[in-house]
Amino acid sequence: MKLQDLFVGPIFLIIFYSIAFSLRSRFTNSYTKKYFIPALTLKFIGAISLGLMYQFYYGDGSGNGGDTFNYFKHAEIVFNAFTDSITAGFKLLLSNGNYDPETAKYTPLLYWYKSPTEFFLVKIASIASLFCFKTYSVMSMFFAIYSFSGAWAMYQAFVHIKPTAYKQLAYACFFIPSVFFWGSGLMKDSVCIGALGWLFYSFYNGAIRKKNILTCVLWGSLSIYFIFKIKVYILLSFLPPALIWIFIENSNRIKNKALRTALKPFLISIGIITAFFGLTNLTAGDEEYDLDKIGERTKITQEYLYRRTKDQGSAYNIGSFDGSISSIINVAPQAVIVSLFRPFIWEARSPVMLLSSIESGLFLYMTFILFWRTGFFRSIKLISATPILFFCFIFAIVLAIGVGTNSGNFGTLVRYKIPLMPFYLAALYIMSELVGKKKNVKERRPSAHIK
Template identity: 65%
Template sequence: MELKDLFLTPIYLAFFYAIAYAVRPRVTNIFTRKYFIPALSVKFLGAIALGLVYQFYYGGGDTFNYTRHVDIIYRAFGESPTAAIKLIFAHGEFDPITAPYTGTMYWYKSTTEYFVIRIAAVASLLSFNTYSVIALVFAGLSFSGMWAMYLTFIRAYPLLYKRLAIAVFFLPSVFFWGSGIMKDSLCIGALGWVFYGFYHAAVLKRNILFSATVGLLGAYVLITVKVYILLSFMPPALLWVVIENNRRIKSATLRTILKPFFLLLGVGAGYLGATNLTSEDERFAVDKIGERTKINQEYLYGLTKDQGSAYNIGTIDGSLGSIVTVAPQAVAVSLFRPFLFEARNPVMLLSAIEATMFIYLTVMMFYRTGIFKSFKQIAGTPLVSFCFLFAIVFAIGVGTNSGNFGTLVRYKIPLMPFYLAALYIMQFQANNAKKLSRFASTEKRASMVARAA
């Protein structure tokens, strides 16, 4: 960060808030309006905080590696606008005009990282290449998708607008790691739009054209940057549609008969969709998942095993079978670790506090409702089923690949809003069931008294 960040950031911040206040009446109601500006504010706070932490605590990192590439493109605009435009739309190819610049761009041929650089380069042109302003743009893009995620949840459970706001916006790890100039910011925003588009187009079947458009745009970002998020999303989402369609069959007998068929159809569609999605990408091909997981896990584990932040969930030998074997440990480490005593720095302590909250809410949910009733409740609520399945599938993926808590804290943020939202929905349903039960008992006693009289 430079001196110009101090002067330009307040000006742009005022401009962004003016846009937010103008947009707020169109996307909120009387209950959600009070969360719009605070939710955006914590995103802005997270974006600035991430830059400061990387600059003064870590002494560098990915967020500044992105901006070094952006600096090159911004400089190219002053020297050769044609070359700069070509750099923004380049796909790693050689071009004599851009060669003087691409020779110093380490990520020029990396599709995922260079996508982030393109977005940041466009933002740099509108902000005099000011890091903090570019970070605010990323926070705004991320917030748009997360607000869409929030609207989707409250469309299904409007009475939970307060708790769902906490789940989506106010988890510290989510608004810290998901707001700055990072892949994670774009991806969690894109995931929100995919969730919104899928729910409205495939489940509700309303505003299909708009919903499908924004959903596909979000899917494009995920495919380009982190396709494994979409891979984790698709099977549970398709199963969700199948369950919803099965529930709409009026005949209880026919519904029961067709349910196994629909379930098999959903699982099969999810598998085919996932395999076709990665057919041209060797990194995420189904037959290469075990091998890639082994390489990633060993590399990331080795980076931090002497620093106390590495974790070991078991042996991964490169086969899918070994991933299945360690899957329960992967889910546990992704959802419920690091423990408080495993925290080695302030960032890890923040994640440990959140993990402790997840442990408490999960245990209390199953304790109060009962294990059998809890699973029955999950199976009987399609949205909750989707949230838990997505969280579990994603937890297995990041838990087996990360190897250390420092990486895991950032990788797991897409699952956190869905898991916490599912817990809040289950808690709400359980409380309502108890109230109805007490009301029914009171009515029964009153009826018995009336008959006795």
């Protein structure tokens, strides 16, 4: 970050807060209103803190460290192309890595020009740079705003599902430290968190509630496009349980109990088959995420990251697997544990890992206490009977397996797993609310001998 950030940043911050205060009443009610500005503020803090950490903790103090500044530098080059020639600027934004004489002077400077995922984020950052005079802090705040919008959409959907848990759900959606830190700045994670929130909101309102279907289709399609372009494995984890959730909800609306019982397995099977064929077509031909190659790619990535960080003390080992789907299934329990509950406090080797270990410890404590008080089999029964719990836990577990087997070290894991964390914590809170409600009803029920 530069001296320019100290002057331009506060001006845009005032503008953003003015807009937020003017819109707050439109997107809140008397219960959720108090979380709107604090949640947005945390996003801004996360965005700026991320840049400062990469500049002074990971970098050399000059802004030469980390992906976030590489995205910024790429966006600067595209911005300069616009100032030289609007045509050249638009050609870079619309480019797919192809050669063009008008952009030939810029593309050698763009290290990620032929990397579709990274350059897609560069395009988004470049558009933001046009509005803020290529100022890093303001570009980061644009990303934070989009991330916040998705988180707020997610929160609105959860609150509609379980209004009485609005306070706890706010913690899940806004106040998890890893999520608002890693998911707010000029990084891929911020766009994915925002898009995932909007996708969840669109699925719930469009496919479950059948409200504002056209709007939900538009937002949902845009969200799917963003996630597909940046981190398609999140879609691979989200869509199967989401489609099954839709079929379960619709089967539950069949009024005839006998017919509902008879059709439910059939409808769920259709959901599973639809999800499988949808994902097969979604990733067909993809070099990294084709279902025929995903196991092999996972093994290669995991081994590379493990070797790279083994001497630093941040690597972890979940067991050996050969890249086949069956071997990934064998290490799946360890992958879930490492994603949800590790690093343990004694595994922390840096301040960042220490904070992550405290967070993971709280997840482990809450999970253990809830399942212990409820009973394991009762908990499983409650999850299978409650569609939103089924969706949240399955999504979290599937993504946990994916990132746990793919990462190989805690440094990357803490970023990879943030999309599952709000859903997992929200599921714990909703489940706790349901268990407490059933317990209160049972306690109020008159004894059999009372007449």
